[in-house]
Structures are given as structure tokens and as C-alpha cells.
Amino acid sequence: ALSESLIATELSPDFAKAHMQLGLAYRAKIRALRQRKQEVPDSLFKNAIRAFESARRFAGDDRDYYARSYTEHAGTLASWPGHRPECLPLLQRGFDEIAEDDEMIRARYAANAAKLGRAFKNVKLLRWALERSVEIDPADGLAWEELVRIERMRSDGGGPLAVAERRLDQAPDLASSRIFHAKYVALDGRSDEAIASIEKSLEERPEDAVSYLAALVSLSADAEDFERARAAADRLAGEYPDAPATYSANAALAQREQRWADAARWLSDWTQVRPNPQAFSRLAKVELNRGNAPAALDAAARAVELARANEVRRMKPFLCTNAIALEQNGEHDAALVLLRRARRAQGSRPPGCDLSMARTLIGLDRNDAANTLLERMIEDDSREALVLFARVNGESQPARVRTLLDEALVESPSDAALIGALTRIDIQAGRTSDGVARVRQASQANPDDRALRLLLARTLAATGDDSSALLELETLMGAEGGSSEAVSNLYMRLLSRSGQLASAREKLEALEAKGVLGASSRVTLARMRTSDGEDEAAVTLLESVLSDRPDHAGASNDLAYALSLKGEELERATELAQLARSSEPDSPSIADTLGWVFHKRGLENAALAQFDAAIELADPQSPAWATAQYHRALALRALERPEEALGAVEQALAAGSDFREQAEARELLRTIAGGGEAPS
Numbered sequence: 001a002l003s004e005s006l007i008a009t010e011l012s013p014d015f016a017k018a019h020m021q022l023g024l025a026y027r028a029k030i031r032a033l034r035q036r037k038q039e040v041p042d043s044l045f046k047n048a049i050r051a052f053e054s055a056r057r058f059a060g061d062d063r064d065y066y067a068r069s070y071t072e073h074a075g076t077l078a079s080w081p082g083h084r085p086e087c088l089p090l091l092q093r094g095f096d097e098i099a100e101d102d103e104m105i106r107a108r109y110a111a112n113a114a115k116l117g118r119a120f121k122n123v124k125l126l127r128w129a130l131e132r133s134v135e136i137d138p139a140d141g142l143a144w145e146e147l148v149r150i151e152r153m154r155s156d157g158g159g160p161l162a163v164a165e166r167r168l169d170q171a172p173d174l175a176s177s178r179i180f181h182a183k184y185v186a187l188d189g190r191s192d193e194a195i196a197s198i199e200k201s202l203e204e205r206p207e208d209a210v211s212y213l214a215a216l217v218s219l220s221a222d223a224e225d226f227e228r229a230r231a232a233a234d235r236l237a238g239e240y241p242d243a244p245a246t247y248s249a250n251a252a253l254a255q256r257e258q259r260w261a262d263a264a265r266w267l268s269d270w271t272q273v274r275p276n277p278q279a280f281s282r283l284a285k286v287e288l289n290r291g292n293a294p295a296a297l298d299a300a301a302r303a304v305e306l307a308r309a310n311e312v313r314r315m316k317p318f319l320c321t322n323a324i325a326l327e328q329n330g331e332h333d334a335a336l337v338l339l340r341r342a343r344r345a346q347g348s349r350p351p352g353c354d355l356s357m358a359r360t361l362i363g364l365d366r367n368d369a370a371n372t373l374l375e376r377m378i379e380d381d382s383r384e385a386l387v388l389f390a391r392v393n394g395e396s397q398p399a400r401v402r403t404l405l406d407e408a409l410v411e412s413p414s415d416a417a418l419i420g421a422l423t424r425i426d427i428q429a430g431r432t433s434d435g436v437a438r439v440r441q442a443s444q445a446n447p448d449d450r451a452l453r454l455l456l457a458r459t460l461a462a463t464g465d466d467s468s469a470l471l472e473l474e475t476l477m478g479a480e481g482g483s484s485e486a487v488s489n490l491y492m493r494l495l496s497r498s499g500q501l502a503s504a505r506e507k508l509e510a511l512e513a514k515g516v517l518g519a520s521s522r523v524t525l526a527r528m529r530t531s532d533g534e535d536e537a538a539v540t541l542l543e544s545v546l547s548d549r550p551d552h553a554g555a556s557n558d559l560a561y562a563l564s565l566k567g568e569e570l571e572r573a574t575e576l577a578q579l580a581r582s583s584e585p586d587s588p589s590i591a592d593t594l595g596w597v598f599h600k601r602g603l604e605n606a607a608l609a610q611f612d613a614a615i616e617l618a619d620p621q622s623p624a625w626a627t628a629q630y631h632r633a634l635a636l637r638a639l640e641r642p643e644e645a646l647g648a649v650e651q652a653l654a655a656g657s658d659f660r661e662q663a664e665a666r667e668l669l670r671t672i673a674g675g676g677e678a679p680s
Contacts, residue, residue, distance in 0.1 A: 002029055009054075016058040016065045023051030023072055030079060045080040049073055063101045064108075070094030071112040078120045087116065088125050095132060107136045114143075123150060138171035144180060160184050175201070175208040179215040191223035210236065214245040221256045229253055244274060251282065259551075260290045260582040261575065271299075277307035281321050291581030291594045292574070293329040294606045300325040315345040320353040327356045330609035332363040355384055363612075367392060378404060383417065390421035391616065398425050414442055416451035423459055424620075432463050450476060454487060461490060462619060466498045477520065486587050488524050488554055492531075493623060497658075501528065512541075519545045523554040535562065553583035553590065561593045564600045573597045581610075588618035592628045599635050607635045626655040630665040637672065646672045 117126025247270035377385035426435030595610030
């Protein structure tokens, strides 16, 4: 390409395009040498710059080529060691020279300058380019948002609100300017003022009602004024049913209120009315929250497909969401490919992308690479990365993990996840009393923290102090909002282990007969009936709970499992299990139930991802852990991976826990070892 471009300039020395192509060929040569880690001679940079100067000199009336010659020239300087400071003055001079040119040319110039600023991490250049972009187009929301991010990094600026005020001053009549300003007024701690300004704009400018109502939904929900938010969302749905903002705002409100099924319905309807990558990407995230990895994967793949078809520049968010869905679906190889591709793509990385990369690497048994990534995330104060690092390395690097957890707990002394990770290391090292004392002290210092009280109950149970653990659980169950799937499961297990199950059931049955038993206690009673073989009576009780509390996670989970065992209403079982999973994402038994439903439907990869999550969430060697290992073995067997299935069922049986399906697990072990048909 370089030799052909040289010939072209010799044949047409006054042709701007030929000189431009020559400059680009030199830049390609520079990139190729750098990729091979070879030294780049200064002559290549000089020749490239000379070519771009010639393109500018011969551009004539072609103002597009004239403008581009400046940005390509600047890009060459940016990549030439020692010459980067020359970029901004050159670009400023070029922008002055095209000041009278077409708006589109100036906008493209500013966008290319911003691209250079991002590529070379030159904040000063990026800020200058973005300032030019918003001067040309005051409605350029992406540029304003990026200016806000830059302002947050500065210690000498006026902060994000100052940027929002500039935007409002620059284009006071634009709805986008008013909404942008209100957003940052709310973030400044003045939600009432922000909401009032939007309501005033809604009255003054009814032609922009859709935009203002959508903003009102968002601001009110952020202020936890859900009544006002619902009123605005209902008005959108009633008066503007076909507007994209109606679907978007109602879905966002449902997400804030954790009505995941409603959020999925709104987003699904939006994708059918007007297919677009943003709606599909959001639908994928909602389905991930519901624990529905296959549906999330379908939506994420469609988002990427549409983004490419629409030539969306910022592909990174769509690729990352697709990769996270693949990872959650257990397809680690494919997830890794997309995550690597996402790194090279434009756009901001969505939350969870790096953590998904770490989990993907762990799933591929590349723990060293995962640890390198997690260490970097830990330096950036990622709590989730630290908890995952502790789980993976607690036994192999106990001193290192302990140091990291101790440092984190200085900043967050009551964080149950961090305290739990440190306590597990204590127990593994035989320092049981230290672990119990740590959790008890934290719980006593934060008596209203339900997560710490549950952690204390779990720790006491793990050390064999069932009576103290039961007291903690009964205190939790008696508190408002204190009962949960995890609390009920542990309570049932300890009652059974201590021989108190029968007497506890008598008490609960008596209260149920009087009609005074609460929802969570009815779920506990239903489990007692199930353990005594009274499945139909248990199902009846669970249905009664859901008629009173349709969002009850425990009842949804148990009914989903009961339906799947009978092979009945598997679609409903899936919905129930997804509801439970989104309500209590940290419950191992709920993750296991969703995996079991997927397994019964023949969706083995999706099932495997949920069983893996259950194993990660459960206390090692506990009944929930052993159950998930057994179920994992069934999924692996169905995927024709017998060696891995054998390892999983052996771990389940070696746990020493008394889990419900032990007999079936032993039969599976004999079947796999003998090469026969496995139970399903």
C-alpha cells in the first residue's frame, strides 16, 4: 500500500487524495512496527506529516479533506514519542481555519479530535474537543455526559452541576437541557427542587410532555417517591402508549421496585413495537436478574446484531452484556472471546464486565489470570472482586486474603460479605472461637443488620452450636422483614438436626388452624409437610401464601420445585423460580431450584450455570452445597461429560452432609461408574 501511494503522488502531485492516502499508509506502517514491538524511525513520522501537509495544501475547495488533514496530522504527532504536546495547538489552529465551514465538517472534526483524546488518554485535548462539540450541537447529550465525567476528575472545576448549568444557559428551551440540569440538581441533594422544575416545565411546554413525564418517573423513583413515579408512568402509558419513552420509563420503574417480570414485559413489548439494541440490552440485564440466562443470552445477542446493523459506534456495552449472559449461561469459552472483543470496542464498560471476565477465567481453570484481574479490581476498591478473590484463594493464600479483608473491613466494619469471608478462613484454620467472636461482635454492634444476624446463625451452626443458632434465627423470623429463604432453610435444617421438627410442626399447625400464621411461617410449615411426604398439602399451603403475597420468594421457590418434580406446569415453574432468584440472588437453594427447573426442561447449560452459582453461594460441605453438586452431576451427565459428572457426585457424597437426595446420588455414582443410564 505504501509503494502504491508513493507512485500515486508522483503521478498526481497536486491531488490531495493521493497525499492523504500516502499519509495513511505511513501511519499504517507505524502501527504495524509497533504491534511487532519494533523501533519506529523518526523518518516515518516526518514523512506521514509531510504527506498530510501536502494534502492540506492541495485540498482546494474540498474542505472535508482540508479538515481531515489536521486530525490525521495530530494523530501522527500523538503517536510520535515526545511530540504529543503539539497535538492540541495544531487542532486548535485547524478548528479556527474551518470556523466558517459547514456545521457537519466542524462536528466531524471535533468528534475525531475527541477520539484522539480518548485514545491517548489526553484529558485536556478531550475536554477541548467536547467543548467544541457542544458549541456546534447543544443537544449532544453524550458529549455533555462525558464533560461531566471529566469535571468529576478535576479538583479546580465547578463540578457536574456547573456543566449542567452551562448546558441550560446555552440552550434553555431544549427539554434535554432542562432534564439534564434537573438530574444534577437532584444529585446535588435537592430532589424536591429538581422534581418541581420538571413539573413546572411540564405545565409550560406540553409539546414535550413525553420527555418531562419520563424524567419525572426517573427523578421521583430516585427520590423514593414511588407514588409520584407511578402516577407519571401511568400517565405516559395512558396518553402516549406508543412512545418509546413510555416503555423505557415503565420498565425502569419496575426495575427500581424489583418487579422483574413487569420490567421484562415492558421491555419485551418495546422490542416488538420498535426493535432497537438499547431495549434488547436492557431486557438481557433484566433476564439476568431473573436468573433466566437463556432468555438473557437471546436478548443480548439480538442487541449486538442490531447495534452492528445500525452501525452503532459504542459497541462495548452491548458486547459486554452479551458476554455476561454467556458466562451466566456457563458458556465460558464464548464469553471470553466476546469480552476480549469488548476491550477493543468503543464505549463505556457496563458494571459487572470485569467481574464476569474473572468468573469466566475461573470457569476455564485459569485462576492465575483471574487473580491478576481481581487484584487490579481490588486496588480500585471493588468489594465484589475481593469476596470472589477470597473464595478462590482462601485456602491457598490465607495470609494474603486475610490482609486484604482486614484492610477492607477498616473502611466497612459491618460488611457481612467481608466478615463472612474472613470467618471462613478462621474456621478453616481451626480458629473457630475467633470467627464466632468476630461475627458476634459485629452483630451486636449492628443489631438491626439482618445479614449479620443470619451470618452469626450460620457460623454458630457450622461450629455445632445449634441451640444458639436457632435462637438467632427465631429472633430474625420474629422481626419485620427478617424472614427469608435462607433463614427458613437453615431453621428447618437445624430443627431436623436437633430433633425438634415434630414439636415445631405441631405448634405451627395449631396456629395455621386458627388462621393466624404469617406467610413465611406458612412456607416453613409447607416444608415440614413436604419432609413428611405430604406433598399435596404442602402445595396447597404454598398456593395460599402466593395468593396473599405473589412476590414471596420462599413460596415461589418451593412451588417451582414441587411443580418441576411432578413434571407439571414447567413454564409456570420457571416464572416462579425466576421471581424467587431475582428477589433473593444470594440464596444457594433458590439458585439450585432454578437450575433444577432448567434441567427438567432439558436446558442443561443454563441449569449448570445455576448449579455453579448455588455451589459458590452455599457454605462448603453443607447440605445445600452437596445438593447442588449432585444436581450439577445430573446436568453434566446429560451434557455427556461423564468424568466431570463423576467428580461432582463424588464431592456431593464426600461432603458428609445429610442431604435429601443422598440415595439418588449413590445410585448415580454406581450408574456412572458402571457406564449405565443415569437417573434424571
